[in-house]
Amino acid sequence: MIKMNSIVKCFGSKTVLSGVTFEAKENRIFGLLGPSGAGKTTIINILTGQLTQDEGTFETGAKPFETGLMLDEDGLYPRLTCLQNLNVFADIYGISHEKSHEALKNVGLTEAAKKTVLELSKGMRQRLSLARAILHSPKVLFLDEPTSGLDPATARGIHKLIKNLSEAGSAIFLTTHNMDEAVKLCYHVALLHQGVIVEQGEPAQICEKYGAIKTVPDLESVFIKLTGVELE
Ligand SMILES: Nc1ncnc2c1ncn2[C@@H]1O[C@H](COP(=O)(O)OP(=O)(O)OP(=O)(O)O)[C@@H](O)[C@H]1O
Ligand SMILES: [Mg+2]
DSSP states (O other), rough: EEEEEEEEEEETTTEEEEEEEEEEETSEEEEOOOTTTTSHHHHHHHHSSOOSSSSSEEEEESSSSEEEESSSSSSTTSBHHHHHHHHEEEEETTTTHHHHHHHHHTTTOOOTTTTTGGGGGHHHHHHHHHHHHHHHOSEEEEEEEEETTTOHHHHHHHHHHHHHHHHTTOOEEEEESSSSHHHHHHSEEEEEEEEEEEEEHHHHHHHHHHHHTOOOOOOOHHHHHHHSSOOO
């Protein structure tokens, strides 16, 4: 279970999270939605122990090596091939290199196994980051904007993979700017605006509340209705 309770985070004099509370159930896909600068990556960084909160508590139900993380900056080794990148992590986790092949296959990168990261397109790099995050079959997976900047077909492939991982038993916490993506994937979403959760619930309920009947409202119009201000 991934849980945050009244988390406050400041950078200098700037408060970027002001009492964030939510609960994500095990083995389901939870979506954190919000515009740029809302505090989504900061929340993932706190949940994965890369940043320390100023106030509040959290739990993820997973030990560090049971967690997978895909951040928006990819952090891959540019001069190593896809396979070598994954093997470095397989060695760190103490798992067989066979898992690297498996992960590449799962993200559709088998053909690119011997290409260096420098030779990959953005979508391919993104898929390699995902392969690295799922390499050790983590119990809890954090995905920071897993499909941002991808073409619709590649994004659909990643959606399918995320669903499969969830069905195989991983708890998934993802961030997105995209309401459509949340509707397709998530059982529950929280909308974050300037470090405050302004709405939570099932995506369908939120669409019904803020959108026209049977259409998915875009995230911006939901936020305008919620906060009365246009996003920058
Ligand atoms: N290390 C840092 N030092 C100072 N301010 C920071 C730091 N990291 C983030 N911030 C600020 O905290 C706020 C939230 O940033 P964060 O990266 O969590 O937003 P985000 O919702 O992930 O945005 P995006 O959708 O653009 O990725 C922003 O105002 C950002 O400028
Ligand atoms: Mg971010």
